[in-house]
Structures are given as structure tokens and as C-alpha cells.
Amino acid sequence: MADIQTSASDKKEKEYFLDTPQAAPGFFLKGAHQYDWGLKNRLSRVFNPKDGRTVMLAFDHGYFQGPTTGLERVDQTILPLEPYADCLMLTRGIQRSVIPASTTKAIALRASGGTSMISPMEEWEGDVEGKKIKLQRPNFEPLSNESTALTIEEAIRLNASVLAVQVFIGGAYERQTLKNLTDLVDAASRYGIGVMGVTAVGRAMARTAQYFRLATRIMAELGANVVKCYYTDEDFDTITSCCPVPIVIAGGKKLPELDALKMCYNAIQQGASGVDMGRNIFQSDAPVAMMQAVQGVVHGGLSPAQGYELYSELKGQGVK
Numbered sequence: 001m002a003d004i005q006t007s008a009s010d011k012k013e014k015e016y017f018l019d020t021p022q023a024a025p026g027f028f029l030k031g032a033h034q035y036d037w038g039l040k041n042r043l044s045r046v047f048n049p050k051d052g053r054t055v056m057l058a059f060d061h062g063y064f065q066g067p068t069t070g071l072e073r074v075d076q077t078i079l080p081l082e083p084y085a086d087c088l089m090l091t092r093g094i095q096r097s098v099i100p101a102s103t104t105k106a107i108a109l110r111a112s113g114g115t116s117m118i119s120p121m122e123e124w125e126g127d128v129e130g131k132k133i134k135l136q137r138p139n140f141e142p143l144s145n146e147s148t149a150l151t152i153e154e155a156i157r158l159n160a161s162v163l164a165v166q167v168f169i170g171g172a173y174e175r176q177t178l179k180n181l182t183d184l185v186d187a188a189s190r191y192g193i194g195v196m197g198v199t200a201v202g203r204a205m206a207r208t209a210q211y212f213r214l215a216t217r218i219m220a221e222l223g224a225n226v227v228k229c230y231y232t233d234e235d236f237d238t239i240t241s242c243c244p245v246p247i248v249i250a251g252g253k254k255l256p257e258l259d260a261l262k263m264c265y266n267a268i269q270q271g272a273s274g275v276d277m278g279r280n281i282f283q284s285d286a287p288v289a290m291m292q293a294v295q296g297v298v299h300g301g302l303s304p305a306q307g308y309e310l311y312s313e314l315k316g317q318g319v320k
């Protein structure tokens with residue numbers, strides 16, 4: 001029986017084979033060596049074949065959050081970042097209305113949706129500077145009530161390399177979101193398009209290595225070609241080691257730039273194949289500088305300190 005309760009730390013070397021990368025004979029990308037030509041080619045647009053890594057720029061937040069801070073005007077804030085991304089993760093609405101069709105960047109197209117931040121709000125008693133006050137927060141249970149949000153013909157028209165689908169393991173609609181994943185895998189694999197399973201997090205879903213091992217492995221077993229999850233300070237290497245396909249990390253809430261670069265660096269060192277990052281780039285004081293620093297850490301062999309130096313230097317030169 002699967003050991004959801006078992007801690008990784010006591011059996012890391014023995015069972016996770018952390019020093020032995022999974023073989024992918026004849027192809028550069030984990031788990032992809034037996035795919036068909038078209039899918040391999042599309043994944044080679046997302047992941048750079050030279051190092052097997054990617055910097056995906058995520059700005060699909062509006063699909064359930066509306067105009068998120070930093071994304072009020074995607075034409076103004078995101079287009080300047082496009083040259084430095086390997087792949088754009090976005091909704092079809094933004095792709096058609098804002099992104100020039102002349103872009104040569106790979107497209108990770110949001111393919112699930114149907115809920116919003118507003119409808120599922122719930123009240124809770126928060127603690128603000130020692131005082132208990134009534135606040136509102138999203139209720140992640142109804143938020144997990146997603147459907148697939150586009151057809152495979154639409155994905156082909158928009159030249160998607162991968163489709164992104166949110167999966168809520170442990171959420172009220174876990175089964176439905178897994179069905180969304182498998183339906184998209186069935187449709188996308190007919191045409192050599194990839195599917196990226198995106199691990200949703202909510203209150204029922206702890207941001208622990210144990211939770212992400214479970215969620216990422218389930219998505220890979222059910223056919224996801226790429227899996228996205230969050231970085232964990234502990235045992236992140238066990239998540240990447242037991243997931244048979246590439247893992248990219250989300251950035252999460254905005255952090256100080258150096259901390260965000262450390263997170264990218266640590267994730268790569270521990271087996272991530274790249275980042276699929278949004279707020280830590282487009283909410284930075286100098287997003288174009290930050291984007292180049294993330295590129296430097298993921299592809300250029302920079303340490304977090306060197307990445308931060310690059311960020312500061314570019315920012316100092318007026319690069320916004």
C-alpha cells in the first residue's frame with residue numbers, strides 16, 4: 001500500500017536513488033524518450049535541448065483571479081518579458097487579444113477553468129497584530145470545481161505545445177479534476193501535444209514534500225507529460241526523484257528577489273527541470289531585470305548571489 005504517511009528523510013538514499021538520474025536513452029528530457037516525434041518536438045520548444053531546462057513565464061492567473069496585480073495590462077507588463085522566456089503560460093483569451101502571432105515562443109495553454117475567486121469566499125476569524133477580526137478568504141473547495149476549458153481543435157489552432165490543467169488532489173472535486181487531466185491527455189496525445197498537470201494548493205492541501213510527492217506522481221501516472229508544483233524547503237529532491245516526468249516549480253507569492261532566485265537555484269539543484277513563474281517576476285520592481293536574472297540562474301549557471309548581482313546591475317541601469 002502506498003505510504004502517504006512515511007517520512008522521506010529516513011529512507012532517502014535507499015529508496016529514492018537520489019544520485020542516480022532516471023535514464024532517458026536517446027532524448028534529453030526525463031520520461032520522454034519513447035514519445036512520438038511531434039510530442040518530442042513540441043517539448044523541445046518548451047525545454048531547451050541544450051540543458052533540458054525551461055523558464056516558463058506564467059501569467060494565466062486571470063483565468064480565476066481577474067486582473068491580478070501586475071497583470072492589469074498584459075500588453076504593457078508582459079510583452080517586454082517575452083524575449084527572455086522559453087515558454088508563455090497563458091489563457092486563450094490573452095493569447096488572441098494581446099500576444100503577437102509572430103512570437104516564436106512555446107505556448108503552455110491554460111485548458112481548465114470555470115470558477116472564480118469571488119463566488120467561493122468564506123468568512124474566517126483572522127489574527128491581525130494580536131486582534132481577532134473577521135476576514136474573507138477563498139474557499140478552495142468550490143474553487144476546485146473546474147472543467148476542461150477548451151477543445152483540442154482550439155489548442156491546435158493556437159499552436160499549443162502543452163496544455164495546462166489544474167488538479168486538486170485532496171480537494172472536494174479531486175476526481176473531476178483528475179478526469180479533466182485524463183480527458184486532456186487522451187485528446188492531446190492524439191495530436192502530439194503535451195499536458196502539464198498543475199498542482200493546486202488550498203487549505204486541505206499542505207505544501208509539504210509528502211503532499212507534492214503524492215500529487216505529482218498521481219498526475220504523471222495518469223499521463224501528464226510535465227508536472228508543476230511548489231518548491232519545498234525540505235526533501236524537494238524526493239519529489240523530483242519519484243516523479244517520472246519533468247517537474248517545473250511555480251513561484252508562489254512575491255518574495256524578495258534574492259529569495260526567489262535562491263528558490264529557483266535550489267529547485268534546479270534538486271532535480272527540477274525549470275520554473276513556471278509569474279508573480280515573482282511580473283510583481284518585481286524591475287521585472288525585465290528579474291526575468292534575466294532567473295534566466296541566468298536556470299540556464300546560465302549563475303548562483304543566486306550572481307543572479308541577484310545581475311538583477312541589481314540591470315535595475316541600476318534603468319532596466320525595468
Ligand code: 5RP
Binds near residue numbers: 060061089166278280
Ligand atoms: C495558476 C497557476 C499559475 O500559473 C502559477 O501559480 C504560477 O504563478 P506564480 O509563480 O505566480 O505562483 O498555475 O493557478
